[in-house]
Amino acid sequence: MARKGRRATFEEKVFALRLLEQGMSPDRVAEALDVGRESIFRWKRQARSGGTEALRIKKAPGRPRKLRPGQEQTVRALVRDVVPRQVLGAAVVLWTRALVALVIAAWFGIGMSVAAVGRLLRGLGLSVQRPLYRSPRRDEAAIAGWRSTLFPRIRRQARRRGALVLFADEMSMRVDHRSGTTWGLIGRTPVARAGAGRRSVKMFSAVGADGTLRYRLAWGSMDRWAFLGFCAQLLRTVTRPIILIVDGSSIPTARVVRDFVARTGGRLRLFFLPAYAPELNPDEWVNQNVKAGAAREAVADEHELAAAMHSRLRRLQKRPDIVRGFFADPQLAYIRP
Structure with missing residues (x-):
């Protein structure tokens, strides 16, 4: 996700155009990608006049080639x-x-x-980017099978049962987490004073392709009991049966969680993503959006951080079109029917 003040990559620009084509307004595309709205309009003009290739960063003219x-x-x-x-x-x-x-x-x-x-x-069409670190323990065959076979089967099951499919994840954010840019004098780095410390706020969230977003903020350990509290909250606030897709960590696979799910009488079912494949989970976009927004707030302690995270999450809940836009990520094309 591009941050305001950083040059966006070619892929991010193409992703923004795809959101515009799907009917999302420029203001909301800018908010979803955390860029200025002027950038959205500029990319749109460039693509209209020269196609998507016009979005690539051009090399400076007039310099002779050194390499063949x-x-x-x-x-x-x-x-x-x-x-x-x-x-x-x-x-x-x-x-x-x-x-x-x-x-x-x-x-x-x-x-x-x-x-x-x-x-x-x-x-040559290359740019400086933060890499996605891939674990050597990734099972590419399992990931391909999830995309082509397992998730389509889950989607058919959800349609038969009238169930809501949600993708969930957990995140911890520390009070001293910082990101973003500001203006200052050339040659003199600005100083932004804010709270410090290693205290953190935990977040469970779940997101659906229809724009549904549910979340729960908490302090203390992010363990199976906290996850059970989030599951109970989902059952209280969603009237339809729920298919919850999560990672295969020790929290959702704990025996107490399996027992809880069994007692719901089919109202809640869990399915597990392949290991080491965060790109398959659209809830990662929620995590990034919340971190990008809350990190720019001058919070002094975990209570102010929780308030900033809550504010960001409430904004997303009121903008289901932005949440639906997260699913336009090419990595998530397998979710769309």
């Missing part, structure tokens, strides 16, 4: 598909401009400055 086209494509494939330790032998998994310059010098005998490497990478 074939060498450039080799660099592009290297950064896209290979981690540094595979070619440099060091325990490094993230590419920097300096490391790319080192490889270019070693492979092609061409010296390039860090700035020139940055221009090269941007011209």
Whole structure:
């Protein structure tokens, strides 16, 4: 998710256009992606005049190429598909401009400055991004099976029973969590004074493709008892049968949780996502949205943090179109019928 003050990636711009095409207003797209509304209008104009390719960051004109086209494509494939330790032998998994310059010098005998490497990478359609860290224990076959077979089966079951499908997750946010940008004098970093400490607020939330959002904030341990409280809250506030999709951590798989679900007489059923696949859970978007909004508040303690999180969540509840927009993420296309 793009943050205000940071250059958005090509993928984020295309995602914003997809939300606009689905009928979401520019203001709400900007809020959902945490960018300025002016950016949304600019991307829309660029795409209208030059197609989606016009959204890519253009390389500075007039600078002569140092690498031949074939060498450039080799660099592009290297950064896209290979981690540094595979070619440099060091325990490094993230590419920097300096490391790319080192490889270019070693492979092609061409010296390039860090700035020139940055221009090269941007011209090749690459940008600086926070990577998704994949566990080596991910089961790609299980993930593919969830998308193609298991979830469609769950969706059919929900239709037969008139059940509401919700995806749930838990999150903990500390009082000293900070993000966002502000304006200040050039060369002098602004200081934003706010509360400190390691105290935190826990959050359980669940989200549905129809725009439904339910949540529960709490202090203390995020354990099976807290999860049971959230499940009980869902049963009180949702009249339809509930199919709750969660991760396979020790909390929802605990024996006491299984016993509780069995006593609901079918009103609540649990299904478990494949391990180490957070991209399959749309509730991750709720977590990101709440963190991005609450982190900009000047909170002094966990009570003020809880109030900021509650305010953000209530706004989302009143904007089901934004919640539905989370499901437009290409990784979540498997959820849409």
